[in-house]
Amino acid sequence: MRAGWIALFVLLFISPGWAQTKLSVHWEELTAADFQSAIEQSKGTCLLPFGILEKHGPHLPLGTDLLDVRYVALNAAQQEYALVFPQYYFGQIFEAKHQPGTVAYSARLQLDLLQETTDEMARNGCQKIIIVNGHGGNEHLLPFFAQSQLEKPHDYVVYVMGIVASPGGPAKKTAVDMHAGESETSKMLISSPNLVHIDRTNQESGADQARLKLPDTLYTGIWWYASFPNHYSGDGAAATRELGEFEMKAWQDAIVTAIRAVKSDDESLKLQNEFFERAGHPLDTKQ
Numbered sequence: 001m002r003a004g005w006i007a008l009f010v011l012l013f014i015s016p017g018w019a020q021t022k023l024s025v026h027w028e029e030l031t032a033a034d035f036q037s038a039i040e041q042s043k044g045t046c047l048l049p050f051g052i053l054e055k056h057g058p059h060l061p062l063g064t065d066l067l068d069v070r071y072v073a074l075n076a077a078q079q080e081y082a083l084v085f086p087q088y089y090f091g092q093i094f095e096a097k098h099q100p101g102t103v104a105y106s107a108r109l110q111l112d113l114l115q116e117t118t119d120e121m122a123r124n125g126c127q128k129i130i131i132v133n134g135h136g137g138n139e140h141l142l143p144f145f146a147q148s149q150l151e152k153p154h155d156y157v158v159y160v161m162g163i164v165a166s167p168g169g170p171a172k173k174t175a176v177d178m179h180a181g182e183s184e185t186s187k188m189l190i191s192s193p194n195l196v197h198i199d200r201t202n203q204e205s206g207a208d209q210a211r212l213k214l215p216d217t218l219y220t221g222i223w224w225y226a227s228f229p230n231h232y233s234g235d236g237a238a239a240t241r242e243l244g245e246f247e248m249k250a251w252q253d254a255i256v257t258a259i260r261a262v263k264s265d266d267e268s269l270k271l272q273n274e275f276f277e278r279a280g281h282p283l284d285t286k287q
């Protein structure tokens with residue numbers, strides 16, 4: 001009987017499992033030794049939440065996209081363990097250069113910095129990198145970046161998770177809602193309620209000014225400025241915590257699903273390796 005109690009004591013208080021503290025998902029919070037454990041625990045799966053610094057209407061902070069994407073990515077990584085890279089906001093935002101506080105690096109630097117960032121993540125064991133996008137202006141940049149990973153061999157895989165749509169949920173009150181409007185303001189009420197100045201939502205117009213008349217088949221970079229020169233699309237006053245909770249939960253759930261899928265994906269890297277091997281001598285590819 002006494003031996004049993006001793007065994008129980010050892011099991012509860014001395015075994016290494018008991019002493020182990022839960023690993024942080026924040027890259028910058030880990031010691032070097034804990035980082036090694038984190039790579040192991042995450043199966044080399046790392047998140048790169050990608051925000052931006054740009055105006056968000058008259059009532060939301062410049063870092064809105066960064067704050068929101070980090071909120072959901074960090075929560076998702078705690079639910080399904082993955083390592084989360086520190087603040088990253090070096091994306092495409094030329095269309096807001098006329099507004100105060102916008103940080104718009106050159107196109108070349110955006111691509112180089114992202115490549116070197118994922119290269120460095122991979123060199124440290126992140127064999128599977130999920131870029132979680134939080135900013136609409138990155139939606140063209142990121143698939144291009146992912147595609148350009150086939151330019152030359154890489155020993156890691158880049159996965160891009162675009163902006164997540166969340167149909168269903170509470171009925172929305174506004175029809176135009178592309179930037180700092182009902183949806184985005186609602187999400188900020190969840191991630192950073194203290195930074196939402198709801199009393200300022202109507203200081204500027206978020207209506208579509210429709211100054212360009214072109215068919216849908218044509219894309220031109222100035223389209224956004226033509227429609228929304230105040231960098232505000234919609235009406236933040238329509239925001240509710242209920243909508244924010246629904247949309248943030250849907251986003252977080254989608255990231256958890258993505259982390260699980262990536263952790264169990266052994267095919268992408270295998271196929272990538274096969275592709276690069278064959279790309280070295282295309283004339284041997286059977287026709």
Ligand SMILES: [Zn+2]
Pocket residue numbers: 056064065135136179180184
């Ligand atoms: Zn935004």
